[in-house]
Amino acid sequence: xxxxxxxxxxxxxxxxxxxxxxxxxxxxxxxxxxxxxxxxxxxxxxxxxxxxxxxxxxxxxxxxxxxxxxxxxxxxxxxxxxxxxxxxxxxxxxxxxxxxxxxxxxxxxxxxxxxxxxxxxxxxxxxxxxxxxxxxxxxxxxxxxxxxxxxxxxxxxxxxxxxxxxxxxxxxxxxxxxxxxxxxxxxxxxxxxxxxxxxxxxxxxxxxxxxxxxxxxxxxxxxxxxxxxxxxxxxxxxxxxxxxxxxxxxxxxxxxxxxxxxxxxxxxxxxxxxxxxxxxxxxxxxxxxxxxxxxxxxxxxxxxxxxxxxxxxxxxxxx
Amino acid sequence: xxxxxxxxxxxxxxxxxxxxxxxxxxxxxxxxxxxxxxxxxxxxxxxxxxxxxxxxxxxxxxxxxxxxxxxxxxxxxxxxxxxxxxxxxxxxxxxxxxxxxxxxxxxxxxxxxxxxxxxxxxxxxxxxxxxxxxxxxxxxxxxxxxxxxxxxxxxxxxxxxxxxxxxxxxxxxxxxxxxxxxxxxxxxxxxxxxxxxxxxxxxxxxxxxxxxxxxxxxxxxxxxxxxxxxxxxxxxxxxxxxxxxxxxxxxxxxxxxxxxxxxxxxxxxxxxxxxxxxxxxxxxxxxxxxxxxxxxxxxxxxxxxxxxxxxxxxxxxxx
Numbered sequence: 108x109x110x111x112x113x114x115x116x117x118x119x120x121x122x123x124x125x126x127x128x129x130x131x132x133x134x135x136x137x138x139x140x141x142x143x144x145x146x147x148x149x150x151x152x153x154x155x156x157x158x159x160x161x162x163x164x165x166x167x168x169x170x171x172x173x174x175x176x177x178x179x180x181x182x183x184x185x186x187x188x189x190x191x192x193x194x195x196x197x198x199x200x201x202x203x204x205x206x207x208x209x210x211x212x213x214x215x216x217x218x219x220x221x222x223x224x225x226x227x228x229x230x231x232x233x234x235x236x237x238x239x240x241x242x243x244x245x246x247x248x249x250x251x252x253x254x255x256x257x258x259x260x261x262x263x264x265x266x267x268x269x270x271x272x273x274x275x276x277x278x279x280x281x282x283x284x285x286x287x288x289x290x291x292x293x294x295x296x297x298x299x300x301x302x303x304x305x306x307x308x309x310x311x312x313x314x315x316x317x318x319x320x321x322x323x324x325x326x327x328x329x330x331x332x333x334x335x336x337x338x339x340x341x342x343x344x345x346x347x348x349x350x351x352x353x354x355x356x357x358x359x360x361x362x363x364x365x366x367x368x369x370x371x372x373x374x375x376x377x378x379x380x381x382x383x384x385x386x387x388x389x390x391x392x393x394x395x396x397x398x399x400x401x402x403x404x405x406x407x408x409x410x411x412x413x414x415x416x417x418x419x420x421x422x423x424x425x426x
Numbered sequence: 427x428x429x430x431x432x433x434x435x436x437x438x439x440x441x442x443x444x445x446x447x448x449x450x451x452x453x454x455x456x457x458x459x460x461x462x463x464x465x466x467x468x469x470x471x472x473x474x475x476x477x478x479x480x481x482x483x484x485x486x487x488x489x490x491x492x493x494x495x496x497x498x499x500x501x502x503x504x505x506x507x508x509x510x511x512x513x514x515x516x517x518x519x520x521x522x523x524x525x526x527x528x529x530x531x532x533x534x535x536x537x538x539x540x541x542x543x544x545x546x547x548x549x550x551x552x553x554x555x556x557x558x559x560x561x562x563x564x565x566x567x568x569x570x571x572x573x574x575x576x577x578x579x580x581x582x583x584x585x586x587x588x589x590x591x592x593x594x595x596x597x598x599x600x601x602x603x604x605x606x607x608x609x610x611x612x613x614x615x616x617x618x619x620x621x622x623x624x625x626x627x628x629x630x631x632x633x634x635x636x637x638x639x640x641x642x643x644x645x646x647x648x649x650x651x652x653x654x655x656x657x658x659x660x661x662x663x664x665x666x667x668x669x670x671x672x673x674x675x676x677x678x679x680x681x682x683x684x685x686x687x688x689x690x691x692x693x694x695x696x697x698x699x700x701x702x703x704x705x706x707x708x709x710x711x712x713x714x715x716x717x718x719x720x721x722x723x724x725x726x727x728x729x730x731x732x733x734x735x736x737x738x739x740x741x742x743x744x745x
Binding site for chain 2: 258259260261262263264298299302303304327328329330331333334336338370373376377380381406408409410411413414415416417420421423424425
């Protein structure tokens with residue numbers, strides 16, 4: 108029998124994943140409006156911006172203004188993404204973000220070069236300094252992740268053994284620095300995941316590191332997002348990144364059609380219908396999804412915002 | 427461990443499901459062009475038209491012309507849908523269709539009334555005459571199905587016990603007529619299925635009728651189509667209805683946003699990537715999906731036609 112978790116925690120990444128890929132500049136006020144709406148859905152963590160080069164990602168040029176402009180709700184962690192020290196310093200300087208010391212390695216050197224302009228050796232070497240920098244800022248270092256964990260458009264399939272090797276590198280280095288990780292994130296950056304691959308990779312990690320929490324970041328490039336999330340649930344995975352309306356895509360994945368993350372409200376629907384608690388307001392999320400379409404000005408792939416949830420229909424049928 | 431089938435058979439329903447819901451009349455020649463393209467993908471069964479009231483479903487008014495106009499490929503069964511005796515006679519009169527005596531009951535009386543204008547008692551009573559009519563035409567009666575099997579927009583959840591009751595009605599009646607069914611189809615007509623519901627219902631039927639083949643017809647109204655198909659695969663289900671590009675929707679489901687079936691090429695991608703043989707040409711199906719968008723003149727939901735398959739990327743990575 109599947110080992111479903113009793114509840115799951117969904118980290119919303121729509122504002123960051125979604126706006127970074129838009130060709131037209133999304134006005135700062137509309138970004139803030141969307142984030143404010145997300146803040147009222149029960150979400151506990153929302154990644155709202157990235158601190159990256161405004162030349163490469165023009166829609167993140169107003170990251171500081173967005174952070175300064177939102178109405179922060181108590182109990183919600185607002186986070187930002189950074190890929191280097193400069194980005195980290197910008198994030199810290201806002202003074203409003205939940206600063207968490209996440210570590211990351213990329214399973215594909217080719218993608219790493221394109222996305223972050225560094226080599227595999229460099230990214231491993233830099234982990235030491237990164238951990239110490241986080242520690243010196245008093246930041247918790249609790250999560251590590253591996254991107255391109257299931258395959259790469261440039262390098263092909265990523266074997267589970269490579270993930271195990273990279274995990275060992277991470278745990279060896281964190282041990283050197285007396286850091287004890289709580290959570291391990293697998294990112295299907297380019298949509299190579301299938302349910303069986305998700306299960307094999309998560310299962311191998313669980314065998315080796317049974318006390319860790321596992322998290323999945325699933326891009327829906329090939330339509331497998333929700334099936335992959337289901338496979339994760341069957342393995343007991345209780346932490347998912349997701350994007351309202353299925354917003355997003357990665358500008359550097361070498362695929363014009365790179366799709367967004369698994370859709371938050373579709374994932375919430377599946378979990379709640381299966382009796383897995385999300386703590387989220389499904390109708391409010393669907394409203395946010397419709398707002399997202401209005402903000403970006405084109406249709407987005409989410410289903411529940413169009414198909415509707417079942418509770419209203421159940422209520423009508425019972426009436 | 428999941429009980430994956432070694433191979434699956436996918437019945438394509440895109441032409442029927444897809445065109446019936448279009449507001450604009452799709453020219454007969456373009457319907458034929460699309461069906462001819464589908465005929466070269468390895469599909470063994472393609473449902474190309476329905477014989478229903480042209481007043482209610484104007485896009486099926488040219489059903490006879492479509493059947494007469496296609497280039498029939500050897501080894502492909504072309505089928506039509508009918509809901510009453512008149513429709514059956516029209517289908518038989520074409521002389522070109524694979525005439526199979528499928529039986530159907532609907533789990534929701536309200537939907538049955540709206541979709542076929544008859545009561546639950548009527549549909550059961552009519553089964554006797556339907557079986558004898560099929561037998562008198564020398565048609566095999568090998569499959570029965572239950573529509574609205576997981577829930578109904580008008581009646582709410584459908585319990586597994588109701589499906590078991592309806593299955594018993596079907597098997598009692600077929601036994602009276604010395605008919606031995608081979609296959610049992612569950613239709614998620616209004617998108618109420620979730621992976622756990624699929625598994626519970628299929629599992630209960632398998633326990634009671636272990637020698638039957640099971641088939642799933644999954645609408646993607648709430649984004650669960652591919653996850654539901656995956657759940658079916660885990661239960662050993664080896665027969666799926668699907669629609670290229672995710673074409674379709676039901677005009678009588680009481681939901682403006684009723685979505686099409688699970689997308690053929692996305693399902694093929696998932697199966698083939700998991701080592702489950704489909705016998706289908708994924709790239710040719712993706713080409714058909716792009717043709718479908720051109721024929722209907724608006725975007726369709728399939729992912730693989732945009733995201734691409736992985737084989738080319740693997741080949742490039744290995745080069």
